[in-house]
Amino acid sequence: MSHLERSAEELLEHWGRWVVLGSGVSCCASRENTILDPIITDDEALFVDRLVGRLLQRYAECGAVIMKYYTSRDTSLRDVGKKLGFGEEKTRQLWKAGVAWVDGALDVRREAA
Numbered sequence: 001m002s003h004l005e006r007s008a009e010e011l012l013e014h015w016g017r018w019v020v021l022g023s024g025v026s027c028c029a030s031r032e033n034t035i036l037d038p039i040i041t042d043d044e045a046l047f048v049d050r051l052v053g054r055l056l057q058r059y060a061e062c063g064a065v066i067m068k069y070y071t072s073r074d075t076s077l078r079d080v081g082k083k084l085g086f087g088e089e090k091t092r093q094l095w096k097a098g099v100a101w102v103d104g105a106l107d108v109r110r111e112a113a
Contacts, residue, residue, distance in 0.1 A: 008103035014040035015048040016070030051105050055098060062098035065091055 017038035038045070056063030061084075068080045081091030 008099050008106055011040065011044065011048050011106070012052075012066065012070050012099065012102060014038040015045050015052070018042075018045040019049070019071045048102070051102050054105075055101055059097070059101065061086070062094045062101060065094040066098040066102070069095060 015038070017036060018040055021038065040048075052063060052066055055066060064084055065077075065080055065086075068084060069077065072080070077091045077095055078088045080095075081088050084091070086094065
């Protein structure tokens with residue numbers, strides 16, 4: 001299944017696993033006790049990586065929430081927010097906005113295909 005057929009959240013989840021495994025970080029950095037193999041190709045992961053990089057440049061707070069949530073052991077948006085200095089509601093709004101931004105970028109790609 002290509003990234004054009006998958007949801008933004010699913011791609012971000014697998015991208016986060018790909019980042020953690022590729023960085024050589026031990027499994028304790030993952031939100032799971034053991035890191036499941038990411039179901040994402042390197043090309044797909046690099047595409048999502050570029051999108052997250054653009055998100056960080058354009059909307060730094062959204063990008064920070066997306067990065068922290070998908071590449072760390074923090075299991076809740078509350079935990080992510082605490083580490084970033086945001087309240088839970090603001091963190092949830094930033095996460096939703098970040099996922100929507102990535103989904104919009106994917107949608108443009110889907111329409112071009």
